[in-house]
Amino acid sequence: MSSGAGTPVALEELTPRQIVAELDRHVVGQAAAKRAVAIALRNRWRRQRLPPEVAEEILPKNILMIGPTGVGKTEIARRLAKLARAPFVKVEASKFTEVGYVGRDCEAMVRDLMEMAVAMVREERRVAVRPKAAARAEERLLALLLPPTPAPGAVTTSAPVAEEPSATREKLRERLRSGSLDDRPVEIEVDDRSGPSLEMIGPQGIEEVGINLKEMIPGFFGRKSRIRVTVAEARELLEQEEADALIDRQQVARDARHRVEQAGIIFLDEIDKIAGRERGHGPDVSREGVQRDLLPIVEGTTVATKHGPVRTDHILFIAAGAFHIAKPSDLIPELQGRFPIRVELEALGEAEFLRILVEPEASLTRQYTALLSTEGVTLRFTDGAIAALARLAVEVNAATENIGARRLATLLERLLEEISFAAPDMAGVELEIDEGYVSRALAGIAENQDLSRYVL
Secondary structure, three states: OEOOOOOEOOHHHOOHHHHHHHHHOOOOOOHHHHHHHHHHHHHHHHHOOOOHHHHOOOOOOOEEEEOOOOOOHHHHHHHHHHHHOOOEEEEEHHHHHOOOOOHHHHHHHHHHHHHHHHHHHHHHHHHHHHHHHHHHHHHHHHHHHOOOOOOOOOOOOOOOOOOOOOHHHHHHHHHHHHOOOOOOEEEEEEEOOOOOOOEEEEOOEEEEOOOOHHHHOOOOOOOEEEEEEEHHHHHHHHHHHHHHHHOOHHHHHHHHHHHHHHHOEEEEEOHHHHOOOOOOOOHHHHHHHHHHHHHHHHHOOEEEEOOEEEEOOOOEEEEEEOOOOOOHHHOOHHHHOOOOEEEEOOOOOHHHHHHHHHOOOOOHHHHHHHHHHOOOOEEEEOHHHHHHHHHHHHHHHHHOOOOOOHHHHHHHHHHOHHHHHHHHHOOOOEEEEOHHHHHHHOOOOOOOOOOHHHOO
16 A cells, blocks of 8 residues: 555555545546545544444445446445455356356355455465565475485484584575575475365255365375475475464454454445346346345345354445446335445546546556567557547447447557567567557547447
8 A cells, every 4th residue: 555655554544535546546537436435444444443332333334336337436446445455356246147046146255255355364474474484494495405314323312412504504505595406306295285175055055165174184185295396496385385384274264254344345246237126027036136135245144154154244335337227226225225325437538538548557558568568669659649549439439339448458459469469579679659550550440330349
């Protein structure tokens, strides 16, 4: 997390105004949506400073984003999760209407969120113990490269005598640290992480419990396997193994569960696809059924996971949809009431497309310039080229399916297709993409009636 100048900023120091400024670095426009998510994030910080009995009663203010595709709904939610260092999953609500859908499947998004949190916490713990894990891995490597050899006729005692490190061992340690031994092959033993899991069949279908039989019955399955790798690969594998050995798995699960329950974010995309309360036969019945299956999760319930039960009461739900056909009022009243904050995202025009191409830190033009620089090709876009691309994106969106800012990626890929193909043979070349080049490369696209291949 960083300020505009790149200085790290603690989450508790971020005011709503600063959160919006952080989002501005990656997403163009949509001020109302940014303000809404900034307030939601700040309210979490406020709630954590209240007495437990008060904090328990304060539920998250879930957000409903309304706007066409490609205007930044998903990007705002994703960047917010990164800013908060919170577990985040994106779920297409429409998938719950697919053939074979069972209501229990809605709980899978909570289990996915829990898995994400476990991975986050585990990686944080690995970073914390990395120095100690590296030292232990180094000793194991030295023992493999220079195993101790007892002197002839030596008598083994139960109490080993401490010995000074040999000169040979220390020289080997220096070579190991310098990297001169990285390519040497070595055979190591690593933990065999494979193992069957159990599946339970319940009234709602099949659920994977994820019970590792090796942990239940130690020694029943082979715990180690021997592999032949280079010293560099061995160091990495051994460091990871030692780091995992230093980590308390139960504590990781507890911390991850707490993070999910207090800071987790679930993004429900295409929620308009399940809007509809018509009675009768057909897909609308399924739509209302999905809403009613989602309702208890959004309201607050307990979901069983292999890492323990997870409460969803304080998970922040951000729903989004275009609502071209359906309206937010077509959602069942109970679900509507669980999304008290509603923001409408504006459709993007030529001015916004122009800004999107150049302003964000990871703008498309910067991405393509960086990619081609790996081949030794220097790419530069003129202001005229940027303006032409923005104008063409608007025209193509108007003539075909409006996919918002995603159209820019389609056009840029087409624009740079020939350069990308020939780049390995163009090392040292400097190329300027001007308005004329854009016109020549993309000539006739806007007038072509068959543009299906240009739709993402």
